[in-house]
Amino acid sequence: MPTAPLCSAEEGPVTALHDVISPVTEEVVASVPSLSLEETDAAIARSRKAFETWRHVSPGDRARILRRFSALVDEHNEGLAQLEVRNAGHTIGNARWEAGNVRDVLAYYSGAPERLLGHQIPVPGGVDMTFHEPLGVVGVIVPWNFPMPIAGWGFAPALAAGNTVVLKPAELTPLTAMRLAELGLEAGLPEDVFQVLTGKGSVVGERFVTHPHVAKVVFTGSTEVGIHVAEGCARGVKPVTLELGGKSANVIFDDADLAKAAATAPYGVFDNAGQDCCARSRILVQRSVLDEFLALLEPAVLGVRVEDPSLDTSEMGPLISAGHHATVSSFITDSTNVVIQGQVPSGPGYWYPATVVMPSREDDPLMTEEVFGPVVSVMAFDDEADAIRLTNATDYGLSGSIWTRDVGRAFRVARATESGNLSINSHSSVRYWTPFGGFKKSGLGRELGPDALHAFTEVKNVFISTEG
Numbered sequence: 499m500p501t502a503p504l505c506s507a508e509e510g511p512v513t514a515l516h517d518v519i520s521p522v523t524e525e526v527v528a529s530v531p532s533l534s535l536e537e538t539d540a541a542i543a544r545s546r547k548a549f550e551t552w553r554h555v556s557p558g559d560r561a562r563i564l565r566r567f568s569a570l571v572d573e574h575n576e577g578l579a580q581l582e583v584r585n586a587g588h589t590i591g592n593a594r595w596e597a598g599n600v601r602d603v604l605a606y607y608s609g610a611p612e613r614l615l616g617h618q619i620p621v622p623g624g625v626d627m628t629f630h631e632p633l634g635v636v637g638v639i640v641p642w643n644f645p646m647p648i649a650g651w652g653f654a655p656a657l658a659a660g661n662t663v664v665l666k667p668a669e670l671t672p673l674t675a676m677r678l679a680e681l682g683l684e685a686g687l688p689e690d691v692f693q694v695l696t697g698k699g700s701v702v703g704e705r706f707v708t709h710p711h712v713a714k715v716v717f718t719g720s721t722e723v724g725i726h727v728a729e730g731c732a733r734g735v736k737p738v739t740l741e742l743g744g745k746s747a748n749v750i751f752d753d754a755d756l757a758k759a760a761a762t763a764p765y766g767v768f769d770n771a772g773q774d775c776c777a778r779s780r781i782l783v784q785r786s787v788l789d790e791f792l793a794l795l796e797p798a799v800l801g802v803r804v805e806d807p808s809l810d811t812s813e814m815g816p817l818i819s820a821g822h823h824a825t826v827s828s829f830i831t832d833s834t835n836v837v838i839q840g841q842v843p844s845g846p847g848y849w850y851p852a853t854v855v856m857p858s859r860e861d862d863p864l865m866t867e868e869v870f871g872p873v874v875s876v877m878a879f880d881d882e883a884d885a886i887r888l889t890n891a892t893d894y895g896l897s898g899s900i901w902t903r904d905v906g907r908a909f910r911v912a913r914a915t916e917s918g919n920l921s922i923n924s925h926s927s928v929r930y931w932t933p934f935g936g937f938k939k940s941g942l943g944r945e946l947g948p949d950a951l952h953a954f955t956e957v958k959n960v961f962i963s964t965e966g
């Protein structure tokens with residue numbers, strides 16, 4: 499399949515293509531366009547034009563189209579899920595959930611157009627009211643780890659609020675986003691209201707930041723690129739939402755249900771092969787129960803089924819790419835204290851085993867840096883104050899879990915933790931109807947939930963004089 503720009507002497511340059519590789523088979527599964535700057539600009543111009551129509555579609559009609567879009571995603575759940583298994587190596591169980599999440603997010607925000615209420619504020623000499631106006635063209639930039647849900651968290655509320663969307667999937671995982679755009683058209687979205695623009699971050703993504711007609715950028719990805727995006731948006735005085743990295747803690751107190759905490763801990767970090775911004779990649783255990791916890795953790799880690807992700811029984815697939823495999827591997831050296839390690843299938847695929855390490859120093863990179871693979875660090879703490887100190891000893895603040903039977907302690911620790919999404923005696927982070935986002939270098943702004951819609955509008959205040 500072609501990988502270099504294609505040129506025809508008679509017709510002039512045509513769109514370059516890039517290959518998409520399966521992380522399971524290491525084979526090319528598709529070849530997709532890699533848009534140039536000019537092609538990106540042309541798409542943004544079409545989006546801007548489509549906004550002039552879409553913003554005036556009545557709230558009821560906009561809602562109806564989004565409900566139809568949600569129903570079509572539901573109808574095509576299995577096809578979308580299989581596509582994600584092929585493209586990203588997600589387990590089929592996860593991929594079905596991910597397509598279902600897009601359906602749910604669309605259905606949730608399809609209730610928004612008719613409920614985008616303003617205020618009527620008492621003022622002397624007239625009537626004062628507020629409107630939530632759409633912004634215009636919204637640029638959504640998506641990473642490779644959850645291609646479907648993260649796309650939906652951006653495009654669904656943006657469209658519901660009356661904006662048009664240009665969405666750039668990651669180079670490694672564009673296929674499900676492209677399919678979702680087709681389903682949007684089939685549902686009745688007018689041409690150019692929702693466009694998926696495949697290509698490089700440095701070309702297409704960067705242009706969302708610098709183009710004056712892109713009114714807002716929604717970025718999910720690494721903290722490093724997120725800071726660059728935010729700097730560019732600041733220059734254009736352009737609103738930006740950032741969902742970035744994490745190094746979340748799973749904190750286990752001595753009064754916890756240790757059996758349940760140990761049995762679930764692997765799934766709190768190794769889900770999606772640890773390529774999860776919410777991964778609880780530090781397990782902090784009260785020193786008095788450390789040995790007991792580790793004894794319970796070992797069979798749980800070794801029991802994680804690492805196998806062909808298309809099997810219904812599969813619990814963990816491979817890493818996304820050869821390059822990412824090299825990055826994850828580089829964290830484990832001859833001097834790393836590996837205390838538990840699972841197995842991986844032989845043959846092709848970027849497999850990495852579920853790995854538990856016990857660093858001796860708090861400043862070890864395995865305690866401070868986002869590995870983004872199936873590697874978890876265990877460290878002991880002495881008491882509640884020490885647990886809070888250690889939990890917060892990171893630049894990140896996205897997620898986390900607290901295991902204790904003491905409800906007062908659970909709330910004290912949750913309130914003291916510098917993190918946006920916490921769960922007590924569980925590892926759940928994401929519900930489409932509750933807010934999601936990070937403290938500190940994990941991000942800026944919130945997605946999902948009842949308030950996310952307002953991040954896709956500007957408030958306008960209008961005063962009408964009633965004086966004769």
Ligand code: NAD
Nearest residue numbers: 640641642667668699700703704719720723741742743775
């Ligand atoms: P990345 O930052 O390398 O890329 C993310 C997206 O940005 C890609 O689409 C990429 O093409 C694009 N991009 C790259 N350079 C750009 C530029 N100069 N301008 C504009 N766009 C550009 O991240 P990744 O490796 O794809 O994803 C992994 C990271 O994403 C991890 O750090 C993870 O924690 C984070 N993440 C965060 C959340 C969250 O909600 N907080 C969710 C998922 C992933």
